[in-house]
Amino acid sequence: MPKTKFLPKPTPETQPFWDAAARGELHIQRCATTGRFFFHPRPCSPFVFDGEVEWVKVSGDATLHSYNINHRPAWGFEDETPYAIAVVELAEGPRMMTNIVGIDNTPENLVLDMPLKVGFQDRDGVVVPVFAPAEVTA
Amino acid sequence: MKPGSIAIVGAAETDRVGVLPEHSALNLNVEAARNALHDAGLTPADIDGIAGTGFSPGEVAEALGIRTRWVDSTSVGGCSYFLHVRHAAAAITAGMASAVLITHGESGRSRVGEPGLNFSPSSGMGQFEMPYGTAGFVTMFTVPALRFMKEFGVTHEQLAGVAVAQRKWAHPNERAFRRDLITVEDVLASKTIAYPFHQAECCVVTDGGGALIVTSAERAADLPSRPVYILGTGESTTHSMVSQMEDFTSSRAFRDSSADAFREAGVGPADIDHLMVYDAFAHVPLYGLQDLGFVKPGEAAAFVAEGNTEPGGVLPMNTNGGGLSYTHTGMYGMFAIQEAVRQVRGTAAVPVPDVELSFAQGVGGMFSTAASLVLAAERP
Numbered sequence: 036m037p038k039t040k041f042l043p044k045p046t047p048e049t050q051p052f053w054d055a056a057a058r059g060e061l062h063i064q065r066c067a068t069t070g071r072f073f074f075h076p077r078p079c080s081p082f083v084f085d086g087e088v089e090w091v092k093v094s095g096d097a098t099l100h101s102y103n104i105n106h107r108p109a110w111g112f113e114d115e116t117p118y119a120i121a122v123v124e125l126a127e128g129p130r131m132m133t134n135i136v137g138i139d140n141t142p143e144n145l146v147l148d149m150p151l152k153v154g155f156q157d158r159d160g161v162v163v164p165v166f167a168p169a170e171v172t173a
Numbered sequence: 174m175k176p177g178s179i180a181i182v183g184a185a186e187t188d189r190v191g192v193l194p195e196h197s198a199l200n201l202n203v204e205a206a207r208n209a210l211h212d213a214g215l216t217p218a219d220i221d222g223i224a225g226t227g228f229s230p231g232e233v234a235e236a237l238g239i240r241t242r243w244v245d246s247t248s249v250g251g252c253s254y255f256l257h258v259r260h261a262a263a264a265i266t267a268g269m270a271s272a273v274l275i276t277h278g279e280s281g282r283s284r285v286g287e288p289g290l291n292f293s294p295s296s297g298m299g300q301f302e303m304p305y306g307t308a309g310f311v312t313m314f315t316v317p318a319l320r321f322m323k324e325f326g327v328t329h330e331q332l333a334g335v336a337v338a339q340r341k342w343a344h345p346n347e348r349a350f351r352r353d354l355i356t357v358e359d360v361l362a363s364k365t366i367a368y369p370f371h372q373a374e375c376c377v378v379t380d381g382g383g384a385l386i387v388t389s390a391e392r393a394a395d396l397p398s399r400p401v402y403i404l405g406t407g408e409s410t411t412h413s414m415v416s417q418m419e420d421f422t423s424s425r426a427f428r429d430s431s432a433d434a435f436r437e438a439g440v441g442p443a444d445i446d447h448l449m450v451y452d453a454f455a456h457v458p459l460y461g462l463q464d465l466g467f468v469k470p471g472e473a474a475a476f477v478a479e480g481n482t483e484p485g486g487v488l489p490m491n492t493n494g495g496g497l498s499y500t501h502t503g504m505y506g507m508f509a510i511q512e513a514v515r516q517v518r519g520t521a522a523v524p525v526p527d528v529e530l531s532f533a534q535g536v537g538g539m540f541s542t543a544a545s546l547v548l549a550a551e552r553p
Contacts, residue, residue, distance in 0.1 A: 044293070107312070120307060120312055122421075132414070
């Protein structure tokens with residue numbers, strides 16, 4: 036029996052992120068006092084003690100910050116191995132892990148700092164953000 | 174802690190390290206503990222504090238019949254044993270314990286009686302990293318490396334050079350898991366595990382254990398073993414997920430823990446004769462050399478390529494062969510400390526001449542936690 040990809044299980048703090056992803060939107064939090072964005076979701080501002088936080092829809096623009104290309108697939112990734120495990124830097128500042136779609140995951144294709152745009156993949160009913168080269172989705 | 178007021182008086186590994194399917198993880202802890210007690214000339218009746226991770230320290234205390242009044246199961250990954258040493262030093266200084274046994278035993282390869290790791294899908298990693306196909310530490314710990322290489326102009330040949338340099342230490346060491354001398358070309362031709370990392374740039378996977386006994390310098394003076402004095406210590410934790418490491422070119426935990434250890438010891442990088450930097454993967458010693466202040470940012474890769482960390486070099490580093498060649502059970506930190514102790518005592522398989530001061534740097538998780546020890550041959 037084929038194994039399926041690992042699926043996230045939201046917590047109350049992260050639920051808005053996953054709800055937005057299900058609608059095809061990337062939402063992250065920012066500190067209401069300083070306006071500074073942060074990731075991953077959490078119940079308090081990391082910048083201002085007792086500071087309020089708010090959820091904001093962000094641009095989905097990012098750059099490729101770093102990555103590896105994994106040759107030992109996780110469950111469910113067998114057909115796309117080797118594949119990149121990437122960290123992107125969002126235009127708003129925070130970084131997140133993701134997969135790079137729309138392009139062969141080779142060292143030649145994946146150039147650090149290349150512009151990327153968010154997209155969404157439905158995996159067994161759970162929608163996860165992924166990123167593609169900006170020119171592919173433009 | 175006054176520098177030199179606390180000492181390591183017992184230090185030993187399991188009889189063998191490598192492939193040991195005949196040993197459970199518990200037995201690896203116990204065998205290492207017995208060896209360390211013999212080394213120190215002590216018995217379980219002399220021990221009143223216990224520390225460890227992976228295995229419940231209670232299970233180890235129970236197995237050895239140790240009556241404890243101090244316990245530490247700090248579990249922050251492979252450097253946990255560095256923190257145990259630091260916490261033991263504090264506890265002994267505070268009078269909470271008089272002699273602490275720290276054990277490690279892990280059936281990392283054979284998986285016999287091994288509790289193992291389990292990540293919840295509702296953890297941070299489970300939600301924000303594992304859905305992207307992470308499959309073990311090699312797929313996470315390596316993620317910052319390409320950014321480090323780009324920012325500092327590190328070549329693939331230089332990354333491979335870390336594995337080549339350490340293999341030179343492992344080659345004469347009969348306990349090392351990988352011993353054949355290799356070239357940069359060999360490393361680059363070996364199987365890609367997670368680009369840019371080839372097999373030789375990733376740690377070995379083994380079974381084994383090690384144990385330490387920490388007590389006061391006053392007590393150490395009455396024991397038959399050669400004490401190794403603790404001059405300075407540090408610890409720091411910064412994040413959990415590798416994607417959230419604040420700077421992919423430098424570890425704040427490395428910088429902070431090492432600065433504390435140097436400050437407490439009253440010494441600096443130029444005073445150090447021997448260095449251990451926990452090397453789960455080949456890039457970690459490069460971060461270590463820079464973040465600990467042994468070289469300036471951007472200089473580490475060339476420093477290794479020029480042979481400075483090899484046998485005969487100015488800064489012998491990872492002299493057991495490291496996690497890349499010697500052994501790596503999963504939480505390698507215990508073995509880095511063991512080698513630092515052996516070099517200070519002059520008992521290493523490949524001894525560095527006249528080691529007065531050794532610096533050992535541990536890492537836990539994916540640059541998530543760090544801890545540092547400055548160890549000395551003489552009490553200042």
